[in-house]
Amino acid sequence: MASTQTLLSPAELAYLHSSLSLTPPIRPDGRSSTQFRPLVAETGILPGTNGSARICFADGTEAIVGVKAEVERTKSALTTTEDETVHRLEGEFVEGLAGAGGNSAGNIDEEDNDGLEGQNEWVELSVEIPGYRDDDSGTVFLSALLTEALLADGNLTKKLRINTRFHWKLYLDILLISPPLSYPLPLLSLTTHLALLSTRLPRLKSEGDEDPFFDDDWAAAPYLYPRENGTSGKATLRPPISLLVMAVGNNIIFDPAKEELAVADVALAVSIGDGKDNNSNAMDTDTRNLRLLSVRTIDPPSRLTPPGVPNATNTAYGAAAGTTAQKQPEARAAESEAVEGVWKPPRGGAKPLVMAALVQKVLEKGGVTDEVLDALDAVELE
Amino acid sequence: MPLDTSAYNLALLRVDGRRWNELRRIHAQIRTQPAADGSSYLEMGHTKVMCVVTGPSESGARRVGTTGGAAAGALGSGGGGSRDGDAEVVVSVVLAGFSSVDRKRRGRNDKGILELQSTISSALSSSLHTHLYPRSTISISLHVLSQDGSLLAALLNAATLACIDAGIAMTDYVAACTAGSTSTYAANDEKADPLLDMNHQEEQELPGLTVATLGQSDRVIVLVCESRVQVSRLEGMLAVGVDGCKQVRDIMDKVVREKGRRMLEEGAIEKGVGLEDMDLD
Numbered sequence: 001m002a003s004t005q006t007l008l009s010p011a012e013l014a015y016l017h018s019s020l021s022l023t024p025p026i027r028p029d030g031r032s033s034t035q036f037r038p039l040v041a042e043t044g045i046l047p048g049t050n051g052s053a054r055i056c057f058a059d060g061t062e063a064i065v066g067v068k069a070e071v072e073r074t075k076s077a078l079t080t081t082e083d084e085t086v087h088r089l090e091g092e093f094v095e096g097l098a099g100a101g102g103n104s105a106g107n108i109d110e111e112d113n114d115g116l117e118g119q120n121e122w123v124e125l126s127v128e129i130p131g132y133r134d135d136d137s138g139t140v141f142l143s144a145l146l147t148e149a150l151l152a153d154g155n156l157t158k159k160l161r162i163n164t165r166f167h168w169k170l171y172l173d174i175l176l177i178s179p180p181l182s183y184p185l186p187l188l189s190l191t192t193h194l195a196l197l198s199t200r201l202p203r204l205k206s207e208g209d210e211d212p213f214f215d216d217d218w219a220a221a222p223y224l225y226p227r228e229n230g231t232s233g234k235a236t237l238r239p240p241i242s243l244l245v246m247a248v249g250n251n252i253i254f255d256p257a258k259e260e261l262a263v264a265d266v267a268l269a270v271s272i273g274d275g276k277d278n279n280s281n282a283m284d285t286d287t288r289n290l291r292l293l294s295v296r297t298i299d300p301p302s303r304l305t306p307p308g309v310p311n312a313t314n315t316a317y318g319a320a321a322g323t324t325a326q327k328q329p330e331a332r333a334a335e336s337e338a339v340e341g342v343w344k345p346p347r348g349g350a351k352p353l354v355m356a357a358l359v360q361k362v363l364e365k366g367g368v369t370d371e372v373l374d375a376l377d378a379v380e381l382e
Numbered sequence: 383m384p385l386d387t388s389a390y391n392l393a394l395l396r397v398d399g400r401r402w403n404e405l406r407r408i409h410a411q412i413r414t415q416p417a418a419d420g421s422s423y424l425e426m427g428h429t430k431v432m433c434v435v436t437g438p439s440e441s442g443a444r445r446v447g448t449t450g451g452a453a454a455g456a457l458g459s460g461g462g463g464s465r466d467g468d469a470e471v472v473v474s475v476v477l478a479g480f481s482s483v484d485r486k487r488r489g490r491n492d493k494g495i496l497e498l499q500s501t502i503s504s505a506l507s508s509s510l511h512t513h514l515y516p517r518s519t520i521s522i523s524l525h526v527l528s529q530d531g532s533l534l535a536a537l538l539n540a541a542t543l544a545c546i547d548a549g550i551a552m553t554d555y556v557a558a559c560t561a562g563s564t565s566t567y568a569a570n571d572e573k574a575d576p577l578l579d580m581n582h583q584e585e586q587e588l589p590g591l592t593v594a595t596l597g598q599s600d601r602v603i604v605l606v607c608e609s610r611v612q613v614s615r616l617e618g619m620l621a622v623g624v625d626g627c628k629q630v631r632d633i634m635d636k637v638v639r640e641k642g643r644r645m646l647e648e649g650a651i652e653k654g655v656g657l658e659d660m661d662l663d
Binding site: 046049056059064066173178 | 415416417418428430432434436474476478479480481482483484485487521523525527528
């Protein structure tokens with residue numbers, strides 16, 4: 001997907017690159033470097049799902065995410081061969097029995113017991129992008145990236161546990177409705193975030209290790225990510241989001257559009273978790289506790305763009321024509337020195353300093369991530 | 383869950399409380415997506431479909447390109463208009479995993495989906511004026527968000543609306559609808575009532591067919607029947623289905639006119655020549 005070609009000439013690319021590397025950068029759509037594109041979001045659009053959301057970006061790209069949950073039997077400890085695993089599962093079993101007395105499903109969510117871990121197979125995510133096969137490398141990469149972010153802190157799978165014998169299996173289906181105009185990662189990630197926030201699972205009525213038996217009153221169903229005061233209010237713990245950040249020169253630019261990505265030196269997908277972790281004090285709800293979950297570099301399409309030819313080596317402008325170089329003008333230009341105002345695709349990896357600055361900027365308190373999460377908070381849930 | 387057929391004979395009401403000749407609620411919108419050439423959203427009862435049309439656009443790049451070409455070949459099925467001079471109608475249908483009650487993942491080579499795609503593609507290319515767009519591709523991508531029977535009919539209607547929004551020249555609306563027949567035993571075969579617009583539960587239990595007609599004419603351009611049904615009942619079902627198609631066509635026409643009127647009022651488009659005296663009720 002990242003290799004989606006933009007039809008820009010080397011001259012246009014050079015222009016874009018130099019205007020983006022100014023301080024402050026001048027973006028083609030007039031945004032500031034940390035500004036996101038405006039978006040329209042709604043949740044609870046599909047009554048047939050456990051949770052759903054739809055987001056439209058102002059450029060017309062639109063995504064729909066539906067979450068469906070099914071009860072599944074947890075693989076028993078007998079089928080695993082490794083001793084260590086068996087011990088761990090036995091430990092879990094004992095704890096489960098001990099906790100069986102007073103615990104209903106409602107407070108299994110609140111338990112931060114380390115023994116009650118989930119398994120990564122309990123979450124299945126699929127991405128559908130029109131015009132691309134579901135085994136296209138870009139699609140697979142996107143779904144791997146989103147899955148990785150969701151599973152990174154283990155909070156989600158922990159919530160899916162019903163008892164020692166059963167768990168919820170969560171299916172996330174991500175549909176990109178519009179053709180992919182820009183790299184769809186932020187759109188898909190934000191939509192998934194909202195869909196998970198609006199996800200509700202039926203209230204468990206059975207206790208302990210009985211076969212699960214649920215309340216058929218949907219109004220009583222608790223949210224997967226519990227709210228501050230029962231059914232309303234903000235979620236105390238939120239699903240992670242992945243943001244697309246790119247660097248041009250020394251500038252860091254958030255939420256790049258397609259043309260901007262075409263001149264990126266580095267493009268990163270940064271996944272951030274929010275909310276209290278096990279160690280921090282749970283009372284502290286005013287400030288967010290942003291945590292870095294994963295970072296992935298994305299191959300920017302700028303690497304595949306054709307380089308510009310400086311006048312000094314351009315025979316049309318009177319440069320001496322070399323006989324061998326004449327045959328492969330592109331190969332020659334690629335090797336030439338960087339000339340001011342002539343487009344040269346970025347080579348090599350990112351500078352460590354730029355990478356560090358990128359990550360720091362994302363995790364900054366009161367920065368862009370906070371802004372995005374505040375905006376998502378404002379979306380009314382169902 | 384067996385359908386309680388005896389209840390129908392008592393009150394002549396179907397499982398969802400409709401009479402034999404009543405459609406479910408149809409709600410449609412066009413131009414739902416500003417970025418697409420044409421788009422629509424259609425609900426027939428609980429069946430919800432979104433459609434995005436791209437094109438007519440140059441088809442060369444997609445077919446020549448290595449990955450793009452393979453994707454187009456695998457996802458879409460070019461039905462009609464494969465001749466070089468005509469536009470090709472490529473349809474891709476995505477059944478969302480969450481669309482049915484039980485989540486069922488369907489692969490991209492699912493035969494049912496391939497058949498849906500080729501049916502829609504050939505139906506539309508017979509109505510669209512593909513000869514006006516030589517050497518180009520009209521790609522229609524349909525997303526099924528929720529299924530409750532009459533899937534093919536909903537897909538056809540949504541695709542028609544999106545093509546109208548895209549401004550592709552076409553002969554007339556392709557309006558589709560399903561019809562079924564109540565189950566009876568052999569002795570009172572003549573008492574079997576035809577049913578209009580079947581929902582999922584009825585589709586599971588009763589014989590049914592999908593019919594699409596061209597505009598207000600009686601010209602049938604799609605007729606799909608996948609169940610066993612007595613020949614004597616077919617005529618009644620077809621008549622009811624064609625009648626339903628006319629109702630569907632009127633509803634779609636109202637949606638398109640309403641949208642057009644609003645766009646004129648908002649000044650989103652200019653009034654064409656001769657539109658001043660046109661009746662925009």
